[in-house]
Amino acid sequence: MDRLPVEVIGNILSHLRAARDVVIASTTCKKWREACDKHLHMLSFNSDDWPVFRDLTTSRLEILITQTIFQTKGLQGLSILMDDVDEFSASAVIAWLMYTRETLRCLFYNVRTAPNVNILDICARQKLELLVLAHNSITGVDPNYQRFVFLKSLSLSYVNISSLDLNLLLTACPKIEFLGLISPEIAINDAQVTVELTSQTLKKVYIEAISLDKFTLEADNLEKLHLKDCALELFELSGNGSLKHFKMDDVSILHLDIIDPIDDLEIIDVSNFTIIWSKFYQIISKSSKLRRLRLWNVVFDDEVDFVDLESIALCFPELNYLALSYELRDELKEGVLSYSLQGSSPMVNVTALDVGWTVLDEHFADWVACLLERCLNLKKLVIHGVVSESKTHVECHMLASFTSSIVQLLRKYIHVDVQFVYE
Amino acid sequence: MTSSKTIVLRSSDGATFEVDEAVALHSLMIKHRIETGGADSTTIDVPEVTGNTLSKVIEYCKKHVEAPNSDDLKSFDTDFVKVDQAVLCHLAKASYYMNIKGLLDLSSKTIADMFKGKTVEQIRETFHIKNDFTPEEEEELRKENSWNLFV
Numbered sequence: 355m356d357r358l359p360v361e362v363i364g365n366i367l368s369h370l371r372a373a374r375d376v377v378i379a380s381t382t383c384k385k386w387r388e389a390c391d392k393h394l395h396m397l398s399f400n401s402d403d404w405p406v407f408r409d410l411t412t413s414r415l416e417i418l419i420t421q422t423i424f425q426t427k428g429l430q431g432l433s434i435l436m437d438d439v440d441e442f443s444a445s446a447v448i449a450w451l452m453y454t455r456e457t458l459r460c461l462f463y464n465v466r467t468a469p470n471v472n473i474l475d476i477c478a479r480q481k482l483e484l485l486v487l488a489h490n491s492i493t494g495v496d497p498n499y500q501r502f503v504f505l506k507s508l509s510l511s512y513v514n515i516s517s518l519d520l521n522l523l524l525t526a527c528p529k530i531e532f533l534g535l536i537s538p539e540i541a542i543n544d545a546q547v548t549v550e551l552t553s554q555t556l557k558k559v560y561i562e563a564i565s566l567d568k569f570t571l572e573a574d575n576l577e578k579l580h581l582k583d584c585a586l587e588l589f590e591l592s593g594n595g596s597l598k599h600f601k602m603d604d605v606s607i608l609h610l611d612i613i614d615p616i617d618d619l620e621i622i623d624v625s626n627f628t629i630i631w632s633k634f635y636q637i638i639s640k641s642s643k644l645r646r647l648r649l650w651n652v653v654f655d656d657e658v659d660f661v662d663l664e665s666i667a668l669c670f671p672e673l674n675y676l677a678l679s680y681e682l683r684d685e686l687k688e689g690v691l692s693y694s695l696q697g698s699s700p701m702v703n704v705t706a707l708d709v710g711w712t713v714l715d716e717h718f719a720d721w722v723a724c725l726l727e728r729c730l731n732l733k734k735l736v737i738h739g740v741v742s743e744s745k746t747h748v749e750c751h752m753l754a755s756f757t758s759s760i761v762q763l764l765r766k767y768i769h770v771d772v773q774f775v776y777e
Numbered sequence: 778m779t780s781s782k783t784i785v786l787r788s789s790d791g792a793t794f795e796v797d798e799a800v801a802l803h804s805l806m807i808k809h810r811i812e813t814g815g816a817d818s819t820t821i822d823v824p825e826v827t828g829n830t831l832s833k834v835i836e837y838c839k840k841h842v843e844a845p846n847s848d849d850l851k852s853f854d855t856d857f858v859k860v861d862q863a864v865l866c867h868l869a870k871a872s873y874y875m876n877i878k879g880l881l882d883l884s885s886k887t888i889a890d891m892f893k894g895k896t897v898e899q900i901r902e903t904f905h906i907k908n909d910f911t912p913e914e915e916e917e918l919r920k921e922n923s924w925n926l927f928v
Contacts, residue, residue, distance in 0.1 A: 355905060356905070358870055359870065362869050362873045365873070365885045366869070366892075368885070369885045370889040375893055375895075381897050381915075418924065
């Protein structure tokens, strides 16, 4: 250990990250002290790292952070994620950022500042590549003055920003590849809450907990789009057909408009979503290269709607993973079930299958049987079930009946690795 | 199509290792030496690294060059650093000199994990670090550092 070059020790301390551990290590000997002063590239102050943080007053914390940061030189990464702190004073935050901004490549900051600090102003035109910001406001974005030439990844959570500023911010980041937006407070311009984003370089977009009248995303190089817990009246997606991975979880979209040739889609993952199957199918049916399809807890808008296995088999010949949850409405069950199982086109490339029920009935095992018949090369099957805490006699009987049916069924498929996941 | 060109690496204690050029190029230091050393440089000296360590480094490079996308790469890395402290330090030092970022970060992270939550004395003991501060210097460190109340 004593023959390690000081730069390597600096690297070790940078992986240690947590400020208290780093400072303690730096007091062991002179070389370690030097490593901390001159060769430390990453430093973090996270409330999870040290329980005593919670017992310190805010001003004490500010002093601690200031002293520790000011002892370093050339810091490339700074993380201040302190959930228990109400707010830091603007002067302290400005000092930390101004001291490190010339070398800072990544910044994580989630504490409110009083009064509000324009972090973009301070960090603009520097080396920032990754910015994760929460609980702060962003106003008056000026792409001419505030350019983030190196920023690749931007993540904003619980941030106050107007939709105009959000789009301007994107134009200020000519190399941006990832945008994450979690529960933003979008200032309302007109009567409608609209967000319009345009970027030629964005590759991945993650949006969570947002409610908008209109959301337009124009991204010619978008490869992955993930929406979670969103309510959008109108969602317009346009691009160059580069989208590969589309995921929606607990999303409600009244009008979905994809002005994008999505022939290259490889993964579709939709759960807890209300759809009109025929419309949705129309959109995705051209994605002949689809490898993974998951439709889970999908609620049909139209009572006679159903997931048509035959179309899935015919349209997606390269499919190697399929996840379908069994949802049928009582009134139409028998009819719809037989209709949805019509046809027998095989899904030869499917090697992994996930099926599940939220309400078990006597047809579930038959439905699984039909799926298994089509998946000639299946290797792995996972059966997900929702089991209520207090089971009625009928429910117990249903579960037992299902168990018998499935055991019978799986005797024919002994080469398939089967797992049960009950919640 | 793999090139059959091989490079010989010579450690500080004279041990030689023949490796595929593609594997050797995983070390940016070697890559630089080859690119600037002219076409006849087939033997490269690595005087900062002993034979034992060099052999392990080569093992790492081989795995990462030959199967960079394999599913077991993570478990390979985890097992690779299940070695004693001295070996880890040698690996860190070697990967620094040979400019192999992946191995440097892997060994640094593993060593860093051993530090978490330890006191100064515990660190000194575990890693055999000699305290070379004078009592006056130590006193000054204690004073200027707000953390010391809780150290």
